[in-house]
Amino acid sequence: xxxxxxxxxxxxxxxxxxxxxxxxxxxxxxxxxxxxxxxxxxxxxxxxxxxxxxxxxxxxxxxxxxxxxxxxxxxxxxxxxxxxxxxxxxxxxxxxxxxxxxxxxxxxxxxxxxxxxxxxxxxxxxxxxxxxxxxxxxxxxxxxxxxxxxxxxxxxxxxxxxxxxxxxxxxxxxxxxxxxxxxxxxxxxxxxxxxxxxxxxxxxxxxxxxxxxxxxxxxxxxxxxxxxxxxxxxxxxxxxxxxxxxxxxxxxxxxxxxxxxxxxxxxxxxxxxxxxxxxxxxxxxxxxxxxxxxxxxxxxxxxxxxxxxxxxxxxxxxxxxxxxxxxxxxxxxxxxxxxxxxxxxxxxxxxxxxxxxxxxxxxxxxxxxxxxxxxxxxxxxxxxxxxxxxxxxxxxxxxxxxxxxxxxxxxxxxxxxxxxxxxxxxxxxxxxxxxxxxxxxxxxxxxxxxxxxxxxxxxxxxxxxxxxxxxxxxxxxxxxxxxxxxxxxxxxxxxxxxxxxxxxxxxxxxxxxxxxxxxxxxxxxxxxxxxxxxxxxxxxxxxxxxxxxxxxxxxxxxxxxxxxxxxxxxxxxxxxxxxxxxxxxxxxxxxxxxxxxxxxxxxxxxxxxxxxxxxxxxxxxxx
Numbered sequence: 001x002x003x004x005x006x007x008x009x010x011x012x013x014x015x016x017x018x019x020x021x022x023x024x025x026x027x028x029x030x031x032x033x034x035x036x037x038x039x040x041x042x043x044x045x046x047x048x049x050x051x052x053x054x055x056x057x058x059x060x061x062x063x064x065x066x067x068x069x070x071x072x073x074x075x076x077x078x079x080x081x082x083x084x085x086x087x088x089x090x091x092x093x094x095x096x097x098x099x100x101x102x103x104x105x106x107x108x109x110x111x112x113x114x115x116x117x118x119x120x121x122x123x124x125x126x127x128x129x130x131x132x133x134x135x136x137x138x139x140x141x142x143x144x145x146x147x148x149x150x151x152x153x154x155x156x157x158x159x160x161x162x163x164x165x166x167x168x169x170x171x172x173x174x175x176x177x178x179x180x181x182x183x184x185x186x187x188x189x190x191x192x193x194x195x196x197x198x199x200x201x202x203x204x205x206x207x208x209x210x211x212x213x214x215x216x217x218x219x220x221x222x223x224x225x226x227x228x229x230x231x232x233x234x235x236x237x238x239x240x241x242x243x244x245x246x247x248x249x250x251x252x253x254x255x256x257x258x259x260x261x262x263x264x265x266x267x268x269x270x271x272x273x274x275x276x277x278x279x280x281x282x283x284x285x286x287x288x289x290x291x292x293x294x295x296x297x298x299x300x301x302x303x304x305x306x307x308x309x310x311x312x313x314x315x316x317x318x319x320x321x322x323x324x325x326x327x328x329x330x331x332x333x334x335x336x337x338x339x340x341x342x343x344x345x346x347x348x349x350x351x352x353x354x355x356x357x358x359x360x361x362x363x364x365x366x367x368x369x370x371x372x373x374x375x376x377x378x379x380x381x382x383x384x385x386x387x388x389x390x391x392x393x394x395x396x397x398x399x400x401x402x403x404x405x406x407x408x409x410x411x412x413x414x415x416x417x418x419x420x421x422x423x424x425x426x427x428x429x430x431x432x433x434x435x436x437x438x439x440x441x442x443x444x445x446x447x448x449x450x451x452x453x454x455x456x457x458x459x460x461x462x463x464x465x466x467x468x469x470x471x472x473x474x475x476x477x478x479x480x481x482x483x484x485x486x487x488x489x490x491x492x493x494x495x496x497x498x499x500x501x502x503x504x505x506x507x508x509x510x511x512x513x514x515x516x517x518x519x520x521x522x523x524x525x526x527x528x529x530x531x532x533x534x535x536x537x538x539x540x541x542x543x544x545x546x547x548x549x550x551x552x553x554x555x556x557x558x559x560x561x562x563x564x565x566x567x568x569x570x571x572x573x574x575x576x577x578x579x580x581x582x583x584x585x586x587x588x589x590x591x592x593x594x595x596x597x598x599x600x601x602x603x604x605x606x607x608x609x610x611x612x613x614x615x616x617x618x619x620x621x622x623x
Contacts, residue, residue: 054128080117091127263321289323297344316550330385330461339429350400362470363571376508382461408528409472418522445489446482463590495589511562539564551583
């Protein structure tokens with residue numbers, strides 16, 4: 001049984017063009033809640049009442065509150081979870097190095113910060129209180145704005161952007177939404193409508209703040225970028241770790257000469273365009289990425305392709321990949337990912353595949369959520385999550401002239417290509433919850449049995465007990481679902497993080513047999529042979545084969561183990577940097593992992609589906 005998320009989809013009433021303009025600038029909240037609950041408030045009041053009451057108490061127009069609440073969080077508090085810059089609730093009350101409106105609102109209302117984070121009504125009132133304070137501080141005579149247009153400078157300041165032009169971009173998006181209007185639903189299904197407003201920007205207010213450009217600070221359209229058409233937002237040389245700057249956020253290099261570029265990593269920002277730019281433009285955060293794709297299709301470049309950006313949570317992958325961020329976030333990607341963004345990203349990735357001679361497959365185009373962390377002590381991210389449509393995305397890349405692989409996964413493998421992954425199910429290129437495309441593993445061939453251990457059962461995007469489309473897994477048996485769903489259950493080896501609930505937690509993964517649930521028509525069994533097909537682990541001197549986070553012969557990178565004879569599909573080989581040691585990349589669980597050739601044997605299958613193994617030769621290769 002392919003489980004769907006429990007929360008209802010947000011029913012947008014905006015045309016795609018408007019959706020793209022507005023959604024490209026909202027402040028997304030990093031949600032990991034399955035039910036997207038408003039919070040722990042036992043008597044949460046309807047949102048429409050909250051907007052009206054906040055206007056009456058703080059004299060902030062409720063139309064403005066609705067626009068910000070929708071743009072920031074799609075009328076949701078997202079279970080009290082923070083955004084990329086530690087903002088909470090649909091009014092994005094922040095607590096970070098640049099601002100602390102969360103505590104400010106708590107003091108104004110006389111409530112706890114936890115209530116502000118978790119209760120929608122309280123969060124709306126808290127945002128109104130902060131907007132009122134901001135407007136009074138900006139006013140020369142300490143009075144509130146007289147009209148909706150006069151709130152422009154307050155809204156720009158409320159963005160907490162580190163550069164003026166990003167704040168302007170934020171305020172422009174709010175006023176675009178005010179002029180367009182919307183009808184949408186809260187997490188509880190309540191309909192909120194913002195009627196289109198007749199409003200013009202207060203140019204004098206904008207002038208006071210010196211907001212004079214539509215491009216983010218540090219960005220230009222001077223064409224001095226690697227990807228034609230990208231907006232150049234290249235971070236300065238002072239961010240370069242190679243120049244002994246501290247702090248720093250990227251490292252200069254001469255790729256692909258000194259390090260091969262083998263992968264393109266697909267991310268989401270867990271926040272808005274402004275949030276992401278704020279993070280990447282602040283060197284103290286120590287993170288970077290080559291490209292950022294907004295929901296309106298605009299592509300920004302922040303780090304040169306030949307440099308090493310810090311984006312993957314695993315330094316080897318940083319060295320050998322190009323990172324592409326997408327505005328949106330994983331657990332509720334159906335509210336953000338859209339046809340415009342997919343197409344812009346597909347064009348960018350097609351350009352990168354051609355430039356670096358990479359094939360169109362899931363070995364070389366990877367999710368951040370399919371990469372291993374650098375060690376068993378930490379867990380890596382889950383993005384872009386269960387709503388990123390891989391088959392649809394690959395089809396768009398193919399339309400740019402990139403051929404599909406001519407080889408196919410070998411026999412005795414199962415690869416997911418579900419109907420939910422073929423195209424966005426919503427209107428005008430938007431998605432719905434029906435586009436959910438993670439598939440779960442069970443302890444027996446029965447979907448009524450328990451699922452295998454999971455790191456965080458409250459996080460819809462958690463990848464620790466699931467697989468996603470396009471990645472082959474070797475199966476050793478299959479059976480009809482004993483629960484009578486009509487699904488097929490495939491028995492595969494899977495690295496389970498069964499120590500994650502220990503104190504302290506460990507993300508070391510142990511290889512176990514588990515049953516993958518595949519609904520009818522959603523999986524394709526292998527019919528050919530890939531470059532290397534499938535391999536089985538083999539024991540050296542009786543020891544248990546070890547699984548590594550990267551193709552590097554150091555015990556610090558061991559992240560798991562599996563018994564001898566364990567069978568895995570493999571994606572590629574790699575010769576360890578500076579050595580002749582050959583490594584195989586395996587599909588260990590939801591994530592990739594690495595095993596030295598000395599621990600691998602080639603699998604050959606008989607008609608009975610049992611396998612025999614062929615050991616490597618003296619050079620560590622499989623002839």
